[in-house]
Amino acid sequence: MVNVPGRSKGCVTCRKRKIKFTAALFKSQQHVFSSQDWLRIPFEVHSKTAFDEFVDILLSLLPCLSVASEMIDSADERADQLKTKLTKLVGALMSQLHVWWTKCICSTNFIEANAVQWMGTSRDGFQDLYGDPEHFPLIPYVDMPTASLAALFHAVNVIILRLSFVVSPTANLYENRIQRHVKSILLAKDFVATFPSPASSRGSVMVGLPLKIISIWSPPEMGLSAEDLLPGLDGQNEDNGSYSISSRELFGDVASYILQRYNPGGSRMKNLGREHNYPLLVS
Structure with a gap:
């Protein structure tokens, strides 16, 4: 995560929570830090910064994935109950x-903003377009830490929009947006590669988790294999995770279920061209 001046203790807490999220995600498990109490307890004295709130979002993704996994393995009334719960969780996230x-976007500089400045940021004038398939959020970046943050932001969007296929009959409208999120992650990877070594090597590790996510949560027709996206990064996760190939990681069973059952993109995705070493994604 990006270091915030004057928040050394807060940065440690933020990083620890992110490490716990990453470990739980790779194990396809829930974590106690995802509970409402633990989203609140560490901040009873110090308010949250932009990065603290983003880690809240990461941790809140775990219950969505866990409920989806349980729903897939359930039947009849129990499955219906879990689908209702998942619908609420996905919408809230x-x-x-x-x-x-x-x-x-409204913050003068969310990277440097302390907790007081962040909590006082006004959203006046912004419409809540989160459910609009045409809405596409971007996070600008000029350095590697912010590029890695942007890549992870796009990766979370990929997962949550894929989960929407399970709970919404119109989720196919998000396919174009999902592909744009994927391309944004690939562009972040290209950006960090422009820095001289060893900085570029460190940057590649920093975007490793988003790359692994899209390798698992994208249809095979897109050609986003982890072997191609993560050459030489196996075991180099900056948050103590592993980038080895396993369908059990990152709730791969849920991703596989969604991609096989709903066939997002269909045959249209099989004819995509290639840009450099990546698919020419719809923009």
């Missing part, structure tokens, strides 16, 4: 992600 993004 989409809204939370949109609110966070609009605060970043």
Whole structure:
């Protein structure tokens, strides 16, 4: 995560929470830090910065994935109950992600903003367009830490929009937006590669998690294999995770279920061209 001046203790807490999220995601498990109490307890004295709230979003993604995984393995009435729960969780997280993004855009400098400045950021004039398939949020970046943050933001969008296929009959309208999020992650990877070594190597590791996410949560027709996206990064996760190839990681069973059952993009995606070493994604 990006270091925030004057928040050394807060940065440690933020990084620890992100590490716990990453470990739980790779194990396809829930974590106690995702509970409402633990989203609140660490900040009873110090308010949250932009990065603290983003880690809240990351941790809140775990219950969505866990409920989806349980729903897939359930039947009849229990499956219906879990689908209702998942619908609420997905909608709430989409809204939370949109609110966070609009605060970043409205903030004079969310990177440097302390907790007081961040909490006082006004969103006046912004409409809540989080459910609009045509809405596409971007986070500008000029350095590697912010590029890695932007890549992870886009990766979370990919997962939550894929989950919407399970709960919404019109989720196919998000396919174009999902592909744009994927391309944004690939562009962030290209950006960090422009820095001289060893900085570029460190940058590649920093975007490793988003790259692994899109390798698992994208249809095979897009050609986003982890072997191609993560050459030489196996075991180099900056948050103590592993980038080895496994369908059990990152709730791969949920991703596989969605991609096979709903066939997002269909045959249209099989004819995509290639840009450099990546698919020519729809923009």
